[in-house]
Amino acid sequence: MDEEFKDYIDIFSQDGVLLKQAPSSFIPFINAIGTIYIWSTETNDGTRPIKRFLEWKPNDVTIDSDVQDQEWAVVNTVQKRSRTLSGNLPADHYNKLRSLKINFEDIKRVAKKNRDLTFFDGSSEPMCTLLFQHGDCFYFIDLLKTYLSVGPSRRDKNIFIVYDADSPEYQELNKTFAALDIKPNDSSFWTMFKNIKEHPYESSLMAFSKVSTYVYRSVEPGNNDILLNDDLQRSLSEIDDNITHSGGDYELVQKPPQLPKRKEFPRCKPLREEQWKAQFTCDGKLEDVESIKTLIFRGGVSPKIREEVWKFLLDYYPWDSTLAEREALVIAKVQEYYDMKLQWKSFTKAQENNFSDFAQRKSLIEKDVNRTDRNLDFYAGDNNQNLQKLNDILMTYVMYNFDLGYVQGMSDLLSPILMLIGNEPDAFWCFVGFMNKLISNFDIDQAGMKDQLGNLFTLLNFVDPFLAKYLETHDCANMFFCFRWVLVWFKRELKQEDVMRFWEVLWTGYPCQNFHLLVAVAILEHERSELMGNDYGFTEILKHINELSCHLDMDLMLNKAEGIFFQIKEADHLTDQIRFIVGLPLIGNHCTDSHELIHFDSPDCLVSSESHPKCSVDRVSISPDEISFDKSIQSNFL
Amino acid sequence: MRSTTKNPLLKVVILGDGGVGKSCLMNRFVSNQFDEHSFHTIGVEFLNKDLDIDGQTYTLQIWDTAGQERFKTLRTPFYRGSDICMLTYAIDDKTSFKNLELWRKEFTYYADLKENNQIPFLVVGNKSDVPREEREVSQLEMETWCNENGITSCIETSAKNASNVQEAFKMAVQHWLRLESRADKNETATNDTVDLSKKYGDNRMSCCVGGSEESSN
Numbered sequence: 001m002d003e004e005f006k007d008y009i010d011i012f013s014q015d016g017v018l019l020k021q022a023p024s025s026f027i028p029f030i031n032a033i034g035t036i037y038i039w040s041t042e043t044n045d046g047t048r049p050i051k052r053f054l055e056w057k058p059n060d061v062t063i064d065s066d067v068q069d070q071e072w073a074v075v076n077t078v079q080k081r082s083r084t085l086s087g088n089l090p091a092d093h094y095n096k097l098r099s100l101k102i103n104f105e106d107i108k109r110v111a112k113k114n115r116d117l118t119f120f121d122g123s124s125e126p127m128c129t130l131l132f133q134h135g136d137c138f139y140f141i142d143l144l145k146t147y148l149s150v151g152p153s154r155r156d157k158n159i160f161i162v163y164d165a166d167s168p169e170y171q172e173l174n175k176t177f178a179a180l181d182i183k184p185n186d187s188s189f190w191t192m193f194k195n196i197k198e199h200p201y202e203s204s205l206m207a208f209s210k211v212s213t214y215v216y217r218s219v220e221p222g223n224n225d226i227l228l229n230d231d232l233q234r235s236l237s238e239i240d241d242n243i244t245h246s247g248g249d250y251e252l253v254q255k256p257p258q259l260p261k262r263k264e265f266p267r268c269k270p271l272r273e274e275q276w277k278a279q280f281t282c283d284g285k286l287e288d289v290e291s292i293k294t295l296i297f298r299g300g301v302s303p304k305i306r307e308e309v310w311k312f313l314l315d316y317y318p319w320d321s322t323l324a325e326r327e328a329l330v331i332a333k334v335q336e337y338y339d340m341k342l343q344w345k346s347f348t349k350a351q352e353n354n355f356s357d358f359a360q361r362k363s364l365i366e367k368d369v370n371r372t373d374r375n376l377d378f379y380a381g382d383n384n385q386n387l388q389k390l391n392d393i394l395m396t397y398v399m400y401n402f403d404l405g406y407v408q409g410m411s412d413l414l415s416p417i418l419m420l421i422g423n424e425p426d427a428f429w430c431f432v433g434f435m436n437k438l439i440s441n442f443d444i445d446q447a448g449m450k451d452q453l454g455n456l457f458t459l460l461n462f463v464d465p466f467l468a469k470y471l472e473t474h475d476c477a478n479m480f481f482c483f484r485w486v487l488v489w490f491k492r493e494l495k496q497e498d499v500m501r502f503w504e505v506l507w508t509g510y511p512c513q514n515f516h517l518l519v520a521v522a523i524l525e526h527e528r529s530e531l532m533g534n535d536y537g538f539t540e541i542l543k544h545i546n547e548l549s550c551h552l553d554m555d556l557m558l559n560k561a562e563g564i565f566f567q568i569k570e571a572d573h574l575t576d577q578i579r580f581i582v583g584l585p586l587i588g589n590h591c592t593d594s595h596e597l598i599h600f601d602s603p604d605c606l607v608s609s610e611s612h613p614k615c616s617v618d619r620v621s622i623s624p625d626e627i628s629f630d631k632s633i634q635s636n637f638l
Numbered sequence: 639m640r641s642t643t644k645n646p647l648l649k650v651v652i653l654g655d656g657g658v659g660k661s662c663l664m665n666r667f668v669s670n671q672f673d674e675h676s677f678h679t680i681g682v683e684f685l686n687k688d689l690d691i692d693g694q695t696y697t698l699q700i701w702d703t704a705g706q707e708r709f710k711t712l713r714t715p716f717y718r719g720s721d722i723c724m725l726t727y728a729i730d731d732k733t734s735f736k737n738l739e740l741w742r743k744e745f746t747y748y749a750d751l752k753e754n755n756q757i758p759f760l761v762v763g764n765k766s767d768v769p770r771e772e773r774e775v776s777q778l779e780m781e782t783w784c785n786e787n788g789i790t791s792c793i794e795t796s797a798k799n800a801s802n803v804q805e806a807f808k809m810a811v812q813h814w815l816r817l818e819s820r821a822d823k824n825e826t827a828t829n830d831t832v833d834l835s836k837k838y839g840d841n842r843m844s845c846c847v848g849g850s851e852e853s854s855n
């Protein structure tokens with residue numbers, strides 16, 4: 001084949017493409033990383049029809065051994081540990097099968113799933129599946145679209161059908177191009193397309209100016225405005241579909257399904273003592289728990305009654321208990337606490353030395369207690385009794401839950417509780433209640449944290465797809481930079497008084513499950529212009545987010561987060577995936593994948609990022625290595 | 639926020655057990671402050687600082703992580719692309735010294751070093767200010783460990799009284815420069831750059847304490 005086409009033009013190449021599925025002769029290359037090329041036969045003489053090919057070549061015949069690690073190891077997308085294949089492969093095999101080549105003429109259907117593209121000829125068996133490791137196959141699809149008459153399938157927007165030249169769909173496509181005075185295969189189209197890549201903003205204005213010229217001219221006859229309007233609508237959507245899909249560096253795509261308008265939810269006054277006291281029956285049982293919780297959610301709790309209310313919120317006191325029951329409970333719980341405390345207190349030095357697991361925990365607790373909220377009067381100074389209590393409660397928790405033990409972050413969760421509830425046993429049991437609420441944050445394998453950060457991305461993608469897309473194209477889709485927020489529920493980000501207010505609001509469980517993630521979405525949305533406007537990359541985003549500490553307006557965040565919740569809840573396109581995260585009843589509709597981004601329209605959504613040239617057209621190769629994390633720091637650091 | 643100058647940027651990772659003073663070292667170096675009661679690190683933080691060496695300014699990007707085993711998956715992705723790794727222990731904490739071995743392994747594994755590409759390790763014994771009777775690791779022990787592990791640079795510091803902190807970072811960069819120039823030399827036949835490696839070529843295994851040998855360079 002190679003001999004046939006001595007003269008060919010490289011049109012496009014992109015590195016970091018993994019071969020996921022292929023004909024059996026390519027089995028040794030399955031999971032190998034390679035480069036995808038588009039090239040065409042030379043066209044100058046015009047005697048032969050142009051042929052275009054898609055070709056995948058393995059990189060130095062290596063196999064990626066830890067693709068699975070990818071999602072968590074996103075910080076750097078370069079150079080994964082790889083092992084050489086040459087040793088395992090018969091030499092002639094290796095020589096014959098240098099690359100997988102597909103003639104454009106054979107492609108009849110392309111299916112996109114997350115970052116996978118699967119190519120089909122007429123049959124049901126796929127020709128191959130390629131995984132775009134760096135998540136940028138939009139650009140590749142755009143290119144395909146310029147060479148093939150492709151349209152999204154009516155059934156599934158992620159399947160692209162290649163139309164025959166005489167099919168009605170193809171005629172339709174051509175008509176809309178004709179209306180815009182551009183032809184998919186003609187050079188002005190190509191130039192415009194290329195320009196958009198290079199100067200997205202200006203060129204798209206240019207493209208739109210063509211549209212407005214069309215409108216202007218056609219309005220003159222003045223009779224068939226409505227029809228024209230429809231045509232224009234279609235033309236515009238064709239532009240979106242065929243020319244200006246996302247390329248990673250900027251966006252200009254279809255309108256996403258709109259969320260309902262956001263409502264304001266101003267914060268209210270804290271729950272007052274009278275309101276609280278009035279809720280108790282004569283035997284000391286709370287009457288209307290739900291309305292109490294609603295009040296707390298709306299405004300928090302007045303410091304005067306906070307201690308008692310927290311014992312309910314943290315499941316130390318059952319909500320339906322009577323005063324007598326609570327008194328009995330406390331007696332038992334105090335005893336239980338001191339029993340557990342005695343267990344570790346009575347360890348001898350020898351026992352400790354022979355129990356390194358325990359000794360390690362003890363030493364880490366000691367170190368962390370000395371580094372917890374020492375700027376607050378309550379914990380200030382040496383030999384502060386409160387530090388001792390902090391230490392003892394954490395040590396007792398180790399005995400209470402030895403499987404978990406002590407994990408960094410727990411002292412932050414305990415500190416405000418102990419400040420409020422000075423006595424050790426009560427503070428301990430409230431702490432246990434808090435830990436029960438977010439125990440999965442401290443999983444050995446961090447699975448709970450991964451899940452939450454994943455859910456955070458999914459929510460953000462639903463609420464602000466453009467920002468989500470931005471983060472994704474800047475290696476931030478794992479939401480690493482929100483780790484501290486989520487691990488200790490914003491403890492390090494808020495001032496002491498705000499932490500207490502924020503937590504009691506969250507403990508109510510209103511208005512939905514995982515509300516803290518919606519708060520995170522609200523903050524990110526609030527920072528979006530800062531993040532995107534400055535074209536921040538991974539490190540800059542991390543730095544910016546870390547520096548938000550103590551500069552957050554808690555009331556505003558809560559207000560926004562609640563607004564976001566109702567937007568989500570009332571959205572027409574709400575999926576079960578989102579319902580599941582926020583704890584709304586599932587209705588069994590199709591879940592959009594978290595990586596399946598919904599796109600934004602309108603020129604002001606264009607963000608160009610000159611400093612991260614990811615893709616370019618015409619003989620220029622794209623190497624994701626060039627946009628790697630490290631390099632991007634080096635080229636444009638703070 | 640973006641720097642207009644094009645200083646070479648070096649990525650420095652500070653590793654070591656919790657509580658040995660990694661964050662304090664970073665803060666002392668970057669802002670010359672010491673807060674005895676600063677918070678323990680959650681997640682990952684980094685700071686930038688320019689450092690002049692022989693008329694050339696280098697921008698150090700210093701990464702500080704949480705040391706607990708549990709957070710391994712969080713910190714290890716940050717090792718990739720590091721130019722310098724500071725293995726840190728506290729001289730009053732024998733365990734933290736013993737764990738240097740684990741930290742070295744963890745780093746080497748996840749930094750994804752290319753073959754023959756040596757990463758400049760610098761061993762830092764922090765808290766040199768503690769009273770003599772609280773010391774659990776001697777300088778000799780540190781030097782011996784370094785020799786056994788082929789690490790050529792080590793230093794004792796105190797983030798508290800600022801002793802040797804600047805020197806430690808400077809030493810790390812100088813060490814990096816030596817390895818760089820050696821790599822350059824191996825790659826290109828032409829050699830019109832000053833060969834810094836020669837001077838150290840023969841006594842690579844020697845340790846230097848207090849940065850005296852380095853600063854004479």
Ligand SMILES: Nc1nc2c(ncn2[C@@H]2O[C@H](COP(=O)(O)OP(=O)(O)O)[C@@H](O)[C@H]2O)c(=O)[nH]1
Pocket residue numbers: 370371654655656657658659660661662663673674675676677678679705764765766767768795796797798799
């Ligand atoms: N005496 C002394 N204490 C230090 C020094 N550096 C840090 N510390 C203390 O050691 C504790 C842990 O420091 P930190 O930087 O948080 O450790 P990290 O966990 O390694 O980041 C803090 O309480 C500091 O006050 C030092 O040079 N001398």
Ligand SMILES: [Mg+2]
Pocket residue numbers: 660661662678679702703704
């Ligand atoms: Mg630290």
